[in-house]
Structures are given as structure tokens and as C-alpha cells.
Amino acid sequence: MGKQAGGQCDTALHAQTGAQLLPADAATESRPASDTGSAGVKRTPSHLSPAGLVTIDPAEYLVEVDLAYAGSNNFVCLPIYAADAPCMLRADAAACLKRAALAARRAGLSLKILDAYRPPAAQEVLWRICPDPAYVADPAQGSNHSRGVAVDVTLLGDDGTALDMGTGFDDMRELSHHDRPDLPAAVQRNRHLLLGIMLQAGFVSLPTEWWHYELPGASAYPLLDEAGVLLIDRRL
Ligand SMILES: [Zn+2]
Secondary structure (H helix, E strand, O other), rough: OOOOOOOOOOHHHHHHHHHHHHOOOOOOOOOOOEEEEEOOEEEEEOOOOOOOOEEOOHHHOOEEEOOOHHHOOOOOOOOOOOOOOOEEOOOHHHHHHHHHHHHHHHHEEEEEEEOOOOOOOHHHHHHOOOOOOOOOOOOOOOOOOOOOEEEEEEOOOOOOOEOOOOOOOOOHHHOOOOOOOOOOOOHHHHHHHHHHHHHHOOOOOOOOOEEEEEOOOOHHHHOOOOOOHOOOOOOO
16 A cells, blocks of 8 residues: 555545454464463563563653554554553563653653554554555564564653654655655754664664664564553454
């Protein structure tokens, strides 16, 4: 399918998003990160979910959380997550996020999280709607969001307004790529601010999406199936 700007609903896209797009029983690797004792009993630390994820509490992490896929303000114009889906990451990614959030605060800014852990079943839905590997990871390979080590973010100014990044989140155009010479100076500065904050905190960037950051070597982490973050079942 063609690229389309984030936040702009397409009628044809809506027409596609019926029951036929539902994730079948996605064959996903489900390997909880928790240790297993000699007796085969899981030993998940109490602050971790069953899959080994930590919940990003906005007050603790000093971030705003607004998961785009828990509502309709995303490129599929439909909620993919449950409305109350928690924002979750692996502990090592959460530690980097905390460093990034503190760095943003020191600069008089704050981070707004648009996506974090994404269940593999949600990835199946996105792939069925947009099977373009330039923008959506093939579920057969798995998204680094489903590994709990990727986060989509933007920056808020001291008045809580999002800084101008030139395009919206999930805008699948080349204008969303890093290192664009055809964007205004203010947008260049804002993107570099976000890039610097996230890189110094330990994340790496993706060339095609100014909002996406992940841990180095992300694909080596196992895919996680966290029941508590599941999407609305569109087969009903
Ligand atoms: Zn992302």
C-alpha cells in the first residue's frame, strides 16, 4: 500500500480493517525473560510482569504516556491496544528511558511516549494493514517493540506542547527520515535535541523514523508475549 501521513484516516484503509485483518493465532515466540529455577518454577522479580517487563509509570519516570495504538490517532485510525493498556519495557530499556527523561528535564523539556512494548498479535494487525517492511516489521521476524526494547517518543516543551518534528508520528514518508536537508531549521534543532537525548541515554536510532529508538542489538532479545497489554479482540 502507499505511504500515508500519520493521523490522516483513509477510507479505503478503514474498509480493510474488518474481521479479515484479525490476527490469526499468531505463531509467536513466547519466551519469558524470567529465570527458571531447577524445579522449573519461574522466578520473576515482583516488579516485573509475567513476561519480564516493567510498567513505565509516568510520575516515576517523569514522562507523559500517550500510547497511539490505544486510541485511533495512529496510521490505521483504529485502536489496536486496549484503552487501558500499560506502557511497558524490558528493564534495561526502562533504565535507558529514565536517563533520557532526566536529560530532557535538565533541558527544560520532557519526553512523551507514543509506543513501547507491542504485543506480537498487535504487530500482526499492523502488518496486515501495512505490509511494508520499510515501516512495519514483518511479524515473522518480529518487531523490536515486541521484544520490549523499542520506544517511540517525541519531545514536549515546558508548556507541554509537542515540539515541531516536521511530520507526525507514524508518518510513513521520507520526510520522517533522519538527516533531511529540506526541513526548517527549527525542526532540525528539535530532531537533533531528541536524537542527542536518546543517544546519550543508550538508545540507537532508526534511519527511517525520527520517533523510534531502541537498545543496541535489539533483534537479539527474545519476543515477549505479555497477556496484560493485549489488543481489543476485533473478531467479536
Ligand atoms: Zn517504533
